[in-house]
Amino acid sequence: MSVRLFLRDTSTVFSREFVPVLREPLGLLFTMGQPLLFLFLFGPLLAGTQSFEGQESPWQWFVPGILIMMCLSGPMMAGYSLLVELIGGSMERLLVTPLNRTAMLVGRTMKEFVILLAQAALIIALAVPLGFRPHLPGVLTGLAILVVFGIGLGSLSFVLAIASSPSGNLFYGVTQLVLFPLILLSGVLLPMDFGPAWLQAAAALNPVTHIVEAERALFSGRFADTSVLYGMLWACVVAATGLAMGTRAMRRGI
């Protein structure tokens, strides 16, 4: 019964967020811009360097990285849109309705994820002619991990947005300070293997690193790789933390 209500509320929030995308699909193209630039302008540079650990193609290595980058910036945008609604009165109006609080978080991140999946499909499709060879069950599992991870990140970004309102300064500061190191320290863009030991140690503490490695293993079909297990674990930890903190923040009042 309450699961049904939860799903109903999630779909209410999801459709609220998604309808504007359908009404103005052109906006979708703009959000696609950055990953496409990376694919076409940065990818060939990587492909030119022959320093990959015996893999078939650097694309195999790079495409999951682009997806992770999108997965990091999508939830950040979700937090930003929430912040705007918190500063205005529309969030307060939704909070006065009986809408399930967790559904408010999940519905919003789901929207980011439908967009992310559409973008992922496009990136993968475009990368195939360049030499990327996706392993279909692996890709699907990888995307599932990304969804879990992204829901957690989205919720954390909501918590940050709630903590930052009404000024929002904290939000802009933290996303700038955290997001970039997180990306750089995860080996999304360049392999960490050639970095100094301290950098590698820092990378090992970064959850994103484990997700990236899991995605790379899965996209090449290496299900048995231990990194897959670690990636899954980290995704679940981030999702559980995010949802718990997010729901608590919502309950405590804004």
Place this chain on the structure above:
Amino acid sequence: MIHARGLTRRFKVGKGGVDAVRGLDIDVEAGQLVAFLGPNGAGKSTSLRMLTSLLPPTSGTATVAGRDVVSDPAGVRARIGYVGQKNSAGENFRVRDELVTQARCYGLRRADARRRADEVLALLDLEALATRKPGTLSGGQRRRLDIALGLIHRPGLLFLDEPSTGLDPQSRANIWEHILRLREEHGTTLFLTTHYLEEADTMAERVVIIDHGRIIADGTAEQLKGELAGDRVTVTVHDEPEAARAAEVAERIAGSDADTVERRTVRLRVPRAGRALPEYLRYLEALGVKVATAETARPTLDDVFLALTGRSLRESDESRRTAPHDA
């Protein structure tokens, strides 16, 4: 409909704190229209946010629409409507889409939600704006949209936080028309805040005045004015010595106080001017003081506030926002 006891709310600000609401006791019966009146920062919005379950109280209890705000916030939410001080519609969304969303938040099926959205669009004369985004609406139109969002589930109790602030007189009158119609046609209990004295005076059957987080007066506008402020009697005479004598004799009138003399004018406050003025004029005639003009005035709620706090609501109003908050 509303029963609150000892509601308080403290906000942490830096190392110290702000006591926004300090011990609110209030009972509102079904069908009443209550105006919550107070200056900037008095604690009106904070009180409303506690009563609508948005903000947990620091201490105290409240039952709203039969449900406890702390232990059963969901029960409260399902039974009330709330129009906040800021604009309720999201900037990215079309007017009708937001109304449909709002209806679905209250559990209506998609088709029912659409039907209900069209109903409230018609009810608040918003049909022509259905596909616009809030950013393109005028202040009055936005406020009507806010009210439409608050009404979507036909709540029996509606909270409105400054529904008419920042609007021109015509839009204000229009908003009030909608609010009063709601009450006539559906018997909705209305609890609203305002800092427009005239609105509280003419529209509400009960006025609750709040200052520094405490209720300082509660009653009908007539009661408050009669008990706390009293009528004003103004008499002018021909020269200043006579004015002084006129002021002296004013003390004989039962219940009069605070008479002021300003050159040839004497002002006094009395419980009932209609009774006091003839009496006063008789005293003056007996003294041989010739009266040039005599006037009486009914008190305003501002006089009530002044009598209670020594400050004028209007003054504290002037220094408050000059721009409407939907800017």
